[in-house]
Amino acid sequence: MKKTDLLIPPGKLKIIEAMRTLLEERTFESLTISDIAVTAGVTEGLIYKYFKDKRDLLHHVLKEHYEHFLVQIDRDLQGIDGAVNKLRKIIWSSIERYANHRVFARIILLEVRNSEEYFNSEAYGLVKQFNRILLDIIKEGIAGGEFRDDLPPAYIRNAIFGTIEHSCLNRAIFNEPVSTNEAARIITDLLLNGIKR
Amino acid sequence: MKKTDLLIPPGKLKIIEAMRTLLEERTFESLTISDIAVTAGVTEGLIYKYFKDKRDLLHHVLKEHYEHFLVQIDRDLQGIDGAVNKLRKIIWSSIERYANHRVFARIILLEVRNSEEYFNSEAYGLVKQFNRILLDIIKEGIAGGEFRDDLPPAYIRNAIFGTIEHSCLNRAIFNEPVSTNEAARIITDLLLNGIKR
DNA sequence: TTTGGAGGTAAATAATATTTACTCATTTGA
DNA sequence: TCAAATGAGTAAATATTATTTACCTCCAAA
Missing domain, CATH: 1.10.357.10 (Tetracycline Repressor, domain 2)
Known part of the structure; x- marks a missing residue:
């Protein structure tokens, strides 16, 4: 088993956390992928790496x-x-x-x-x-x-x-x-x- | 007062009717303006004439x-x-x-x-x-x-x-x-x- | 008779979601 | 120990869709 198998990659965590933060104040529909990526400090493409x-x-x-x-x-x-x-x-x-x-x-x-x-x-x-x-x-x-x-x-x-x-x-x-x-x-x-x- | 003041224009009616028809089977989010316009038989622009x-x-x-x-x-x-x-x-x-x-x-x-x-x-x-x-x-x-x-x-x-x-x-x-x-x-x-x- | 507004259109533009092709670093197995 | 594979991540292209703009046409009323 590889070392990192159980670890959730930091990028993914940041994306999830950003989503939570943004939903605190705004509507899901009003959030753009760009908003989420910027808040998370990752690129837009990475979101699609982890989520459909x-x-x-x-x-x-x-x-x-x-x-x-x-x-x-x-x-x-x-x-x-x-x-x-x-x-x-x-x-x-x-x-x-x-x-x-x-x-x-x-x-x-x-x-x-x-x-x-x-x-x-x-x-x-x-x-x-x-x-x-x-x-x-x-x-x-x-x-x-x-x-x-x-x-x-x-x-x-x-x-x-x-x-x-x-x-x-x-x-x-x-x-x-x-x-x-x-x-x-x-x-x-x-x-x-x-x-x- | 003009004759047509109380009449709802046919295009508007068709748009509303199209929306109702489409919502029978599909989700609001999944409907595109184009879908609605085609179903109503009007152009997309007309939808914005009557609705924000x-x-x-x-x-x-x-x-x-x-x-x-x-x-x-x-x-x-x-x-x-x-x-x-x-x-x-x-x-x-x-x-x-x-x-x-x-x-x-x-x-x-x-x-x-x-x-x-x-x-x-x-x-x-x-x-x-x-x-x-x-x-x-x-x-x-x-x-x-x-x-x-x-x-x-x-x-x-x-x-x-x-x-x-x-x-x-x-x-x-x-x-x-x-x-x-x-x-x-x-x-x-x-x-x-x-x-x- | 002309003018202004209402109904309507076609095409351009803007906003966004999604895909693609690519690094770079780390791990793995031969 | 070193090529191959894999996983994290990126940048930029593309696709989809909503929205705006500029226009046309017709007709009622002044």
């Missing part, structure tokens, strides 16, 4: 973020018993992630869904993985009698996912601040107990 | 759709009493709209949110109008004792909006069929009563 195209680079950044997210989710759920408690925690973790990782939030909420390639990307594969975790909690809850058994699990998942995402949208778009703890508490309560008096 | 740029045309198409939607929503709510009943209806109407207007669904769920201009567009203004209608129903429900008064209205709105949108996403992306009546029934029940047994 601009979008592939975006998906890569998202994938890295999501990997961290999944590791964290896994940790966060350790030692928690009961579907309700797990759900509470996973909602909190999701909101916390969106809240403290603006670039991540913006990529996934605003930037990727408009291309077909995304749905074939590795990043999307991780999203599906998260979905399965959530779905398993829901099924556990139904089987154990904590959740209603007359609602299809997929609908429940959509409600949870959709509510979280929509609640974090304004923050992602307009930079509005939200308190993670408060948002998590209210959203969990709302989903568990409904809005009817 | 490609995105402005997209926003216009969305705006037209949304205008129809708001008219329909207004009609649908006529004669309905009580916040719960209104909510039930507005959820049904929203799902029905996404279900039967694929292009509309795809534009609003997938295509527009990734640009700053959208949030200054007339189309977004209409979305805010819809939001206010929804918010008014929620406030009516709280004031009248139909809904809980310990949840902030904005959170409730986000939950409703988010749940509906996420439930319609797969249909928009993968063309998966969904029964409007069934989806509306389940989502309404879920939001009103929660998922806890």
Whole structure:
């Protein structure tokens, strides 16, 4: 095995880092390959050495973020018993992630869904993985009698996912601040107990 | 006043119609001005006569759709009493709209949110109008004792909006069929009563 | 009758993404 | 130990696409 096999080349790292930096302030579409290359301090050609195209680079950044997210989710759920408690925690973790990782939030909420390639990307594969975790909690809850058994699990998942995402949208778009703890508490309560008096 | 002041020129109509047709099958980003011009049977320059740029045309198409939607929503709510009943209806109407207007669904769920201009567009203004209608129903429900008064209205709105949108996403992306009546029934029940047994 | 504006066009230009052909340095295996 | 191979990186050409410009034509109204 060669010495450098496990090392990521510095140029590649700089490109990824530049993408993250630029997405902090600007829209993916508004970024040019030239912008990215200049910010990274590399030439435009090098970007194409490591990534198929601009979008592939975006998906890569998202994938890295999501990997961290999944590791964290896994940790966060350790030692928690009961579907309700797990759900509470996973909602909190999701909101916390969106809240403290603006670039991540913006990529996934605003930037990727408009291309077909995304749905074939590795990043999307991780999203599906998260979905399965959530779905398993829901099924556990139904089987154990904590959740209603007359609602299809997929609908429940959509409600949870959709509510979280929509609640974090304004923050992602307009930079509005939200308190993670408060948002998590209210959203969990709302989903568990409904809005009817 | 001149005769033609109220008439929309045929070229403009053809451009809008071409955009709608193309969005039926393809992504906004993948459409070129040339594609649109050829499909419309006009020259590329004409598109810029009527629209600031490609995105402005997209926003216009969305705006037209949304205008129809708001008219329909207004009609649908006529004669309905009580916040719960209104909510039930507005959820049904929203799902029905996404279900039967694929292009509309795809534009609003997938295509527009990734640009700053959208949030200054007339189309977004209409979305805010819809939001206010929804918010008014929620406030009516709280004031009248139909809904809980310990949840902030904005959170409730986000939950409703988010749940509906996420439930319609797969249909928009993968063309998966969904029964409007069934989806509306389940989502309404879920939001009103929660998922806890 | 003429003039000004609206609908429309063709072709030039500008902005960007992507490809190609090439260094240079390091590693490897014979 | 040394040619061949490989990987990082570059510079410049090319291709694609959005956008602008300058123009034409027709017709309603003054």
